[in-house]
Amino acid sequence: MNSKPKLWIARRLSDATLERAQRDYDTIINTDDRLSTADEIVAMSAKVDAIIPCHSELFNADVAQRLDPRLKIIANHSVGVDHCDLPALKSRGIVVTNTPDVLSDATAEIAMLLMLGAARHAVEGDHLVRSGNWDFWSPSFMVGKQVTGARLGIIGMGRVGQAFARKARGFDMEIHYYNRTRLTPDKEHGATYHSTIESLLPLAGFLSLHCPATPETTGLMNAERLAQLPPGSILVNTARGALVDEAALLAAVESGHIAAAGLDCFVTEPGGNPAFSSHRNIFMLPHIGSATVRTRDAMGFRALDNLDAFFNGETPKDKL
Known part of the structure; x- marks a missing residue:
């Protein structure tokens, strides 16, 4: 130059x-x-x-x-x-x-943090200790959902999705994925491919979103698709807020069908969704997936x- x-x-x-x-x-x-x-x-x-x-x-x-x-x-x-x-x-x-x-590994780390935090009541537990209100314990106290050995569904198996899958294998998770095209065996590492989202969802005790926001994927996780997840499942989104119908997710959390969610992105940014704030089983971060x-x-x-x-x-x- x-x-x-x-x-x-x-x-x-x-x-x-x-x-x-x-x-x-x-x-x-x-x-x-x-x-x-x-x-x-x-x-x-x-x-x-x-x-x-x-x-x-x-x-x-x-x-x-x-x-x-x-x-x-x-x-x-x-x-x-x-x-x-x-x-x-x-x-x-x-x-x-x-x-x-x-930024694949940094974002995958945040997805893992959100998955673990949502599964193990991180928001509620932190609030309880921080507020000085932790005055009780029993075997039934704050029992969460175990990640190790669980079945994980990934929508979008690009660079970030593959990085997240690598980390999830460290927890012995059974990995299923949907992608527009199937990965080669050397990139699948034993993960099970699904040619449709609909075949993936009923198997996903944990579901993590890693696809881009496009006109076709806007509102991808709507009420119909959330209902196809197993009862008590956990949703993680570190991709784009537009992928999730937030009103439908809120309804699914309030009904108990979705046990918890971990979100790093929202339809409205900055700001997020104030309606989520009263639910301590929704673990939220301010779009910091790549912030290292x-x-x-x-x-x-x-x-x-x-x-x-x-x-x-x-x-x-x-x-x-």
């Missing part, structure tokens, strides 16, 4: 990422780390050649049509790109990339790798 392209980093990324970006690009950083409006995104597009946004910045059809022709590439600091209208951006000649591979130092550095560097390739006249590795 003979001259430094102008880059806008739309959120406060890791220190290592910002240091490298400032070395290689003429960089504008959102140091306030606040969410930008659609008008602010459009205005900034006239000042820069590239943007590194997160999933919080929305590039819908309206925004895409209003972007300035100066903007050439959007290098997402995320794997999911449901915040981007890809056809609309492509029609404007804007390249879009993401950051696959590097190692992974944040890796995501930032992957986004910058894509920019480097683009501005060097090459096809970015993660071009969508």
Whole structure:
């Protein structure tokens, strides 16, 4: 690169990422780390050649049509790109990339935390001790659902789903999965493939979602599908909030059909769903699946790798 392209980093990324970006690009950083409006995104597009946004910045059809022709590439600091209208951006000649591979293990760790926490009353137990109200014990006290040896269903056996399956094998779980295409035997590692979600659900004492949010998967876990899970099952979602019909999940939890849930993502973010808050068998985290130092550095560097390739006249590795 003979001259430094102008880059806008739309959120406060890791220190290592910002240091490298400032070395290689003429960089504008959102140091306030606040969410930008659609008008602010459009205005900034006239000042820069590239943007590194997160999933919080929305590039819908309206925004895409209003972007300035100066903007050439959007290098997402995320794997999911449901915040981007890809056809609309492509029609404007804007390249879009993401950051696959590097956050699989961190997200799988959070899925394991949520599964264990939901199964073993983590929210209720923490509240009881923290509030000073733990004054009782008996063999029937806070009895949960055992994970070891249980049957686990995974919807979406991509990178994160496979990473979660690897960790679940450490708990001797019996793994069943649904995916658009069956994995090769060397990637299945003995997991049982289901060609339909409907054949998977009745077997899943635990169900973990790892598929992208698309028009086809929005509301994937609705009342009908939740009812197909075994009574007392546990739902985990570390993918996208749009996959779950939250009203249906709330009803299933209140009826007892779903024993507990572990959620790292919600339909409304930030904020979550206030209706879940009164249920201590719903273990919630604020969309922090990839929030480790190692992974944040890796995501930032992957986004910058894509920019480097683009501005060097090459096809970015993660071009969508």
